[in-house]
Structure formats: C-alpha cells, structure tokens
Amino acid sequence: MTKRLSIVGIGYVGLSTAVGFAIKGYQVHALTHNSEKAQKINQGIPPFHEPDLQKNLQEAVNKKMLKCTAKDADMILNTDITFIATGTPSKSDGSIELKYIKETAKEIGTKLRKKQSYHLVVVKSTVVPGTTERILKPIIEKSSGKQCGKDFGLCMNPEFLRQGAALQDTLNPDRVVIGEFDKRSGETLFNLYRDFYGSDTPILRTSLSTAEMIKYASNAFLATKISFINTIANICEQVPNVDVKKVAEAMGLDKRIGKAFLNAGIGYGGSCFPKDVKALIAFSEEVGYEPILLKSTETVNQAQPNRVVQLCKNLLGDLNGKSIAILGLAFKPETDDMREARAIPIINKLLQEGAKVIVYDPVAIPTARTIFKEKIRYAVSAIDCLKNADCCILVTEWDEFKNLTSEDFRKNMKKPILIDGRRIYNPEKFSQKIFFKAIGLGNKSENTRAKELV
Ligand code: UDX
Numbered sequence: 001m002t003k004r005l006s007i008v009g010i011g012y013v014g015l016s017t018a019v020g021f022a023i024k025g026y027q028v029h030a031l032t033h034n035s036e037k038a039q040k041i042n043q044g045i046p047p048f049h050e051p052d053l054q055k056n057l058q059e060a061v062n063k064k065m066l067k068c069t070a071k072d073a074d075m076i077l078n079t080d081i082t083f084i085a086t087g088t089p090s091k092s093d094g095s096i097e098l099k100y101i102k103e104t105a106k107e108i109g110t111k112l113r114k115k116q117s118y119h120l121v122v123v124k125s126t127v128v129p130g131t132t133e134r135i136l137k138p139i140i141e142k143s144s145g146k147q148c149g150k151d152f153g154l155c156m157n158p159e160f161l162r163q164g165a166a167l168q169d170t171l172n173p174d175r176v177v178i179g180e181f182d183k184r185s186g187e188t189l190f191n192l193y194r195d196f197y198g199s200d201t202p203i204l205r206t207s208l209s210t211a212e213m214i215k216y217a218s219n220a221f222l223a224t225k226i227s228f229i230n231t232i233a234n235i236c237e238q239v240p241n242v243d244v245k246k247v248a249e250a251m252g253l254d255k256r257i258g259k260a261f262l263n264a265g266i267g268y269g270g271s272c273f274p275k276d277v278k279a280l281i282a283f284s285e286e287v288g289y290e291p292i293l294l295k296s297t298e299t300v301n302q303a304q305p306n307r308v309v310q311l312c313k314n315l316l317g318d319l320n321g322k323s324i325a326i327l328g329l330a331f332k333p334e335t336d337d338m339r340e341a342r343a344i345p346i347i348n349k350l351l352q353e354g355a356k357v358i359v360y361d362p363v364a365i366p367t368a369r370t371i372f373k374e375k376i377r378y379a380v381s382a383i384d385c386l387k388n389a390d391c392c393i394l395v396t397e398w399d400e401f402k403n404l405t406s407e408d409f410r411k412n413m414k415k416p417i418l419i420d421g422r423r424i425y426n427p428e429k430f431s432q433k434i435f436f437k438a439i440g441l442g443n444k445s446e447n448t449r450a451k452e453l454v
Pocket of ligand 1 (some may be wrong): 159160161162163164219222226260261262263264265266267268269270271272273331332
C-alpha cells in the first residue's frame with residue numbers, strides 16, 4: 001500500500017486533502033504555481049481562514065509529512081498517486097472553465113513520460129460528466145505517451161467537504177465516491193481509502209461520469225432544498241402568525257425530509273452551490289434537457305437578498321442618506337471567504353439606493369476591503385457597527401452575533417430596527433424591545449409596531 005501521494009492545486013480541497021493524509025501518516029507532496037502560497041504552506045500557515053487547519057498543517061509540516069513546492073512538478077515522480085484539485089471556476093455563461101485543469105493534466109502527463117512504474121491519477125476537482133474520460137484522459141495520454149488502463153490509472157473522486165469544516169469533513173465523510181476508468185484504477189484508490197478511513201465509511205464505486213454527476217446532483221439538491229425553504233419562507237411572510245422556522249423544524253423531523261439545509265434566509269453563496277447549479281444548468285441544456293427545476297433554484301436564490309433590502313425600504317422609506325449596519329460579510333460563518341456572499345448584492349443595492357453602509361465581520365473585513373474599498377465603512381466590532389444606524393441587517397450567522405441582546409440594538413442604534421436575514425434571534429423576545437423583522441416570519445401589523453417603537 002502506497003504512502004506517497006502528490007496533490008496538484010492547493011485551494012480548500014487540495015490543502016484539506018493534503019493535511020488530512022499527512023496527519024494520518026502519508027507522505028504528501030503538494031504542488032502549486034503560486035510560490036508565495038507554497039512558502040506560506042511550508043511555514044505552516046494556511047492561505048485562508050479555516051478552523052483546525054492551521055494547527056494540523058503546522059504539525060504536518062513540522063513532522064516533514066507535507067511539503068509544498070511551486071514549479072517542481074518532478075516531485076510527482078516520487079509518488080504513486082496524484083490528486084488533481086485544480087479550480088474549475090465559472091465562465092460568464094455559467095459553464096465551467098476547464099483551462100486550468102487541462103493545464104494540470106498536461107503537466108502531470110508530461111512528467112509521467114519519465115515514470116516507469118504504474119501511476120494513478122485522481123480527479124478531485126468538480127467537473128461535468130464526461131470531462132475526465134473525454135477531455136482529461138486524452139490529454140494525459142498524449143502528453144505522457146502512455147496508455148490509460150495499462151501504464152497509468154484514472155479515477156474521479158468528488159469532494160464533499162464544507163468550508164468552515166474542511167478538515168473535519170475530510171477526515172469524517174458521510175461517503176467516499178470512486179469513479180473508475182477500470183478495475184485496477186478503482187482497486188488502487190479503494191485500497192488507499194480503506195487504509196485511510198477503515199471499514200466504517202461507505203465507499204461507492206462507479207463509472208467516471210457517474211461520479212462526476214454525483215457531485216453535481218448532491219450540490220444541486222442541497223441548493224434546491226435551500227431555495228425550497230426560502231420559497232416557503234417568502235409565503236410565510238405574507239401570513240400573520242406563521243413562522244418558517246417552526247415549519248422547517250417540523251418538516252425536518254420527517255425522516256424522509258431531514259432537518260439539514262432547511263434554514264431559511266437570504267440564500268446560498270460560496271464557491272460551490274452558485275457555480276455548480278449554473279454549470280449543471282449549462283450542461284443539461286448542452287445535452288438537450290431543459291432543467292426547469294434547477295433554473296428556479298437559481299432564480300429564487302438570486303432574488304432572496306433583495307428581499308431584505310426591500311424590507312428595509314418598506315420600513316424606512318427612502319434609503320438615501322440612511323445609515324444601514326450590516327452584521328456579517330462572509331458567505332457563511334467560520335470563513336473569510338466572500339465568493340458569491342449574499343452580503344455583496346445586499347450592500348451593492350443599498351449603495352445604489354444612496355444608503356450609507358457600515359459593516360462588521362469577525363474575519364472577512366480584509367476580503368470585503370478588496371471588494372468595496374472606500375465605498376463603505378468598516379466597524380471594529382458588532383456594537384461599533386450598530387452605533388447610530390437607522391436599520392441593521394443580520395447577514396451571516398456568526399456565533400458572536402447570536403450573543404447580542406435586544407438591548408444592544410436598542411441602546412446603540414438611532415432607530416432600533418433589526419432585520420434577521422438568518423433567523424438567529426428569538427422573535428418573541430426581540431419584538432418586545434425593538435422593531436424586529438425576519439425572513440419567513442409573518443408579522444401581525446408590522447407598520448404600526450414600527451411607528452410605535454421608532
Ligand atoms: C457546499 C457543500 O455543502 C459541500 O458538500 C460541497 O463540497 C461544497 O459546497 P460550502 O459551500 O462550504 O459547502 O457551504 P455550505 O455549508 O454547504 O453552505 C453553502 C451556502 O448555503 C451558505 O451560503 C449557507 O449560508 C447557505 N445555507 C446552508 C442556507 O442558506 N441554508 C441552509 O440551510 C444551509
């Protein structure tokens with residue numbers, strides 16, 4: 001059983017995989033084209049905020065189990081399995097950009113030309129069905145001068161980790177999916193994962209294209225679950241005394257439904273759901289099926305951030321010159337990532353309306369500065385953010401925001417109006433002291449109450 005692995009591409013998936021293997025006793029060599037990133041990783045510093053990763057990366061580096069290099073692709077030759085974790089971003093039409101992963105496949109193939117023994121290439125990047133077999137395999141074969149199935153093996157092994165829980169998910173996945181070109185490829189990867197996870201983790205073996213589809217289907221299903229509950233939330237808001245939180249709780253107790261991903265709010269963001277739903281739509285259209293359901297998932301998600309801005313307008317009237325506090329910028333808690341974060345369309349719309357925007361996030365302010373520059377104000381704490389605001393919108397459900405009390409809002413804001421975009425506050429308690437509005441909460445007579453309190 002091989003204990004020497006290489007990983008090309010060192011983003012969330014690549015680095016979490018690398019650290020996961022390294023701390024469990026595998027010798028890992030990571031490759032990137034970014035020498036600054038490689039340097040940081042070799043010092044034990046992850047290039048992004050991710051709980052648990054720093055400590056474990058440091059440990060892996062100190063024990064010399066993980067080394068990262070830029071440009072030194074020859075290192076692949078010292079290993080027996082190479083994982084591809086290169087990014088596959090969206091193109092402007094929603095389809096996926098394969099430029100980078102094609103370059104990676106060529107780079108690996110070129111190196112394999114010199115290798116005498118069998119080598120397994122494993123695609124971990126998210127790619128639409130057919131990509132590994134029809135696009136990447138020919139590139140590796142051509143650049144290596146070798147034949148897939150004979151000289152080297154090929155697998156597609158989708159990754160299901162969540163940001164904010166990347167290492168934990170890498171070490172404890174619900175399932176492992178192995179798409180295999182042939183039996184030998186699948187067997188090689190299966191043995192690696194049985195050694196890594198033991199016998200408790202289910203491992204499913206499929207064709208390459210089925211594995212590719214499993215990843216898209218899983219993400220599209222979760223995204224659809226979110227858009228579904230947001231649709232219910234939007235209906236709930238029109239009806240007095242209905243609360244989507246209770247609806248979701250009761251729905252979730254039905255084992256066929258399950259409670260996960262039924263949190264209504266301002267929609268999904270991040271580097272996966274928005275990109276993967278768009279890519280599956282583009283792929284589906286390309287192969288001749290009109291994916292109405294997926295298009296609706298996407299439409300609901302795009303409209304959702306506007307709802308809190310509209311609520312703000314309904315309550316304050318003209319937003320020109322009004323001061324709006326935004327709590328939370330990251331696309332979800334425990335990360336500084338703002339890719340497709342719902343905060344972005346919300347802030348842009350508020351600025352368009354002439355509002356003055358002040359923001360706070362425990363870790364994502366440096367990211368936000370690169371997006372909004374001087375167009376908004378950056379607070380140093382949640383309380384600082386609330387000071388003299390006309391309205392506050394809760395955008396990301398960080399734990400530290402959950403600890404704020406209605407008194408904190410009442411004492412610090414000019415007008416104590418709070419819009420809970422993630423349903424973290426207790427409506428009964430908060431409505432007693434401040435004007436409180438939340439996604440999916442049907443209020444009795446909100447305007448009267450707003451006038452009373454403001
Ligand atoms: C997701 C998948 O969960 C993971 O399996 C895949 O590998 C990558 O994409 P991630 O993007 O890290 O992971 O975050 P996730 O926790 O899934 O949340 C995505 C978005 O959905 C966030 O913006 C989150 O706020 C939102 N969300 C999630 C909801 O709005 N409601 C929910 O109930 C759950």
